[in-house]
Amino acid sequence: MTEALETTPEKESADEGHLELREEVERAIVLALDSKDHDKVRELAADLYYADLADLIERITPEERDELIEIMGDDLPVDVIAELDVAVRDDVFDEFDTNELAEVVTELDTDDAVMVVEELEEHEKKELLEAIPPENRNLIEEALAHPEDSAGRMMQREFVAAPEFWTVGETIDFVRGETNLPDRFFNIFIVDPAYHPLGVVPLSHLMRSSRETKLQEIMQGNLKTIPVEADQEEVAFLFRQRDLVSAPVVGAGGRMVGVITVDDVVDVIDEEHEEDIMRLGGVTEDDLYDSVVDTTKARFAWLLVNLGTAIVASVVIGLFDATIEQIVALAVLMPIVASMGGNAGTQTLTVAVRALAMKEVSSTNALRIIVKELTVGGVNGVLFAILSGAAAWVWFGSGALAMVIAAAMVINMVVAGLAGAAIPLALERLKIDPAVASSVFLTTITDVVGFFAFLGLAALFLL
Numbered sequence: 457m458t459e460a461l462e463t464t465p466e467k468e469s470a471d472e473g474h475l476e477l478r479e480e481v482e483r484a485i486v487l488a489l490d491s492k493d494h495d496k497v498r499e500l501a502a503d504l505y506y507a508d509l510a511d512l513i514e515r516i517t518p519e520e521r522d523e524l525i526e527i528m529g530d531d532l533p534v535d536v537i538a539e540l541d542v543a544v545r546d547d548v549f550d551e552f553d554t555n556e557l558a559e560v561v562t563e564l565d566t567d568d569a570v571m572v573v574e575e576l577e578e579h580e581k582k583e584l585l586e587a588i589p590p591e592n593r594n595l596i597e598e599a600l601a602h603p604e605d606s607a608g609r610m611m612q613r614e615f616v617a618a619p620e621f622w623t624v625g626e627t628i629d630f631v632r633g634e635t636n637l638p639d640r641f642f643n644i645f646i647v648d649p650a651y652h653p654l655g656v657v658p659l660s661h662l663m664r665s666s667r668e669t670k671l672q673e674i675m676q677g678n679l680k681t682i683p684v685e686a687d688q689e690e691v692a693f694l695f696r697q698r699d700l701v702s703a704p705v706v707g708a709g710g711r712m713v714g715v716i717t718v719d720d721v722v723d724v725i726d727e728e729h730e731e732d733i734m735r736l737g738g739v740t741e742d743d744l745y746d747s748v749v750d751t752t753k754a755r756f757a758w759l760l761v762n763l764g765t766a767i768v769a770s771v772v773i774g775l776f777d778a779t780i781e782q783i784v785a786l787a788v789l790m791p792i793v794a795s796m797g798g799n800a801g802t803q804t805l806t807v808a809v810r811a812l813a814m815k816e817v818s819s820t821n822a823l824r825i826i827v828k829e830l831t832v833g834g835v836n837g838v839l840f841a842i843l844s845g846a847a848a849w850v851w852f853g854s855g856a857l858a859m860v861i862a863a864a865m866v867i868n869m870v871v872a873g874l875a876g877a878a879i880p881l882a883l884e885r886l887k888i889d890p891a892v893a894s895s896v897f898l899t900t901i902t903d904v905v906g907f908f909a910f911l912g913l914a915a916l917f918l919l
Contacts, residue, residue, distance in 0.1 A: 477508035485512065489520050494527050501528055510539035518547060525551055534560050538568035542575050549576075558587035561596075565639075566613045567720060570599040574609070607691050608684040610724065611705040611714030614638035617645045618671060620654060625667030627657075642701045642717065646675045651711045653704045655679050681706045684713060688724045693815055695721045728813070761896055769794075769903035776911035779919060785852045786914050789844075789861055794906035796840060797868035801898045804829045804876025809890050812880055826877045833873020837866035856918055864910035871905045872898075 481500060488496035501509060501524065513521055513536065525532060525548060537560055540548060549557060561569045561584065573581055573596055585593050595613055602608025616637055618627050627644060631637065644662060646655040655675035665674050680698060682691055684707045694700065695718060705714040773780075773790075780786050808825070811817045817825060845862035849855055879897050880890035 477504060477511050482512060482515065485524075486516060486520065489516075489523055497524065497527050498531065502531060506533040506535040507539050509533065510536045513548070514541055514544045521547065522551060534563045535568070538564060538572060545572070545575070554583050554587045557584055562588055562592050566592075566595050566599065567610060570596055570609060574600060574604070603685060605688045606684070607682045607686040607688065607705050607716060608707075608714075610688055610691070610720050611682075611684075611716050612638065612720070613714045615645060615704070615712070615715040616641050616643075617647045617651070617653075617712065618657075619648075620646045620670070620672035620675065622671050623667060624662055624665045624669045624671065624674070627662060627671060628667070640717075641715075644671070645704055645712065645715070646671055647712055650709075653679050653681055653706065653710075653712045656704075658701075679704065681710070681712075682716060689728055689813075691716060692721050692724045692728065762899075765896060765900040765903070768900060769907060772904050772907045773911065776907075776915055779911055779915040783857075783914060783918055785848075785854070785857060786911060789848060789857075790907060790910050792844060793861065793864045793868050793910045794903050796844075796865060797872040797902035797906045798899060800833060800836060800869050801872035801876040801902050802895070804833070804873050805880060805894050805898055808877050808880040809894060812884050812890055817881065817884075822881055826874065826881070829873040829877035830870060831873075833870045833876075834866070836873075837869030840869065841865040857914075860913045860917060861910060863913055864906065867909040868902060868906040872902050875901045 481504070485497060485500050488494075488500065501512070504512065509532075513524065516524065521544075537545065537548070552560070561572055564572065569592070573584060576584065585597065588596065599609055599611075599613075614637070616631065618630070622630075631644075642659060644657045644659070645653055646657060647653055655672075655677045656679055657671055657675045661674050661676075680694065680700070680703060682694065682703050682705045684705050691703075694703065695716075700718065702715050702717045704712045705716055707713040776786075808817070808829075811825070841862035844865050845858040848861045849858035875898055879901075880894045883890045883893055
């Protein structure tokens with residue numbers, strides 16, 4: 457019994473016959489392209505694992521890229537397409553007509569085909585789907601009907617299932633004789649006649665059991681199923697928590713409609729991690745291979761926000777311009793207070809955002825985390841107050857100035873610890889992605905508090 461539909465050729469395994477994309481291999485291929493030695497290009501490129509070949513295509517110039525693809529022709533593995541960065545993939549697709557692209561997508565696994573199609577513009581997507589054979593098109597359109605970043609988008613529609621009354625021998629014979637099975641699978645899913653998952657039999661258990669043993673005797677019950685609309689982050693969290701290799705995806709009525717395997721989850725974890733890192737830096741996505749114009753436009757909005765926060769900090773400084781004019785040393789020392797607060801806050805912020813992403817923060821420990829970071833900020837504030845105060849005393853010979861910068865350091869470090877922990881938690885409660893907005897608020901708070909505390913104390917005690 458199987459729900460496996462159209463399967464694709466098995467991806468070539470990375471064995472000893474494949475070269476790694478070392479720098480010398482990359483240089484050799486580029487030199488062969490420059491010298492028009494097509495035979496050498498084919499020889500070297502053919503020995504690369506498809507993921508390494510995708511890396512090579514991304515790194516070389518667009519002209520070299522087009523030439524390499526033309527030289528390889530039909531020898532270019534279709535799995536390379538799924539591994540390419542979106543911007544590079546768009547450039548590669550420009551070299552294909554719609555029918556050629558449809559052939560490539562048809563050869564991909566369904567989850568990879570969906571990933572490729574969903575990145576296209578709407579008119580390109582429509583043209584491509586019309587060119588894809590109906591049986592493949594239906595699978596892709598069904599996946600695209602699910603929300604973006606959902607289990608329905610990332611699941612494989614090919615899986616192996618069996619009834620619980622089958623024996624181990626019957627199951628092994630079926631797997632050996634059936635040709636319409638997934639290329640790779642790790643578990644046999646046990647289902648009832650309505651395809652409701654009842655349990656799972658890992659292949660390791662299957663192979664260790666006698667042929668007469670019934671599947672219901674060795675299956676693992678209490679199977680965790682994944683709703684088809686579940687967010688991919690929830691899926692990744694489930695795999696990490698339960699140490700899963702694969703898990704069934706269920707649709708309406710609890711019917712099994714697909715399976716998610718750990719290799720799909722690794723891609724999701726990598727994608728989510730990259731997304732959070734990019735957003736913390738004010739970049740919406742990886743734009744390494746985008747054009748200068750597109751990259752500039754994407755980053756402009758974030759820089760504009762930062763300009764606004766910088767102006768707020770400058771306004772605070774402007775309130776104490778008379779104080780700075782009388783004590784020039786303040787202009788020399790005030791960046792230290794703001795910088796230390798910003799760095800301390802960023803440390804706390806990074807830990808908090810990571811904890812939220814890993815679901816390590818709940819209502820039971822949120823307050824404890826804030827108090828801890830507040831305490832850490834206070835202790836570090838005192839330690840660095842001593843260091844900065846001593847440096848200011850030696851530098852300018854003023855004990856009063858040393859006390860002012862020390863007090864401002866403690867205040868800003870405490871506020872930085874509090875803000876670094878509280879801001880992500882507050883944004884999460886408001887359903888705002890902490891990775892996107894936290895750094896803007898944190899930078900503004902530490903700058904404003906740092907400048908205001910230092911210059912305010914100076915105006916109060918030094919003048």
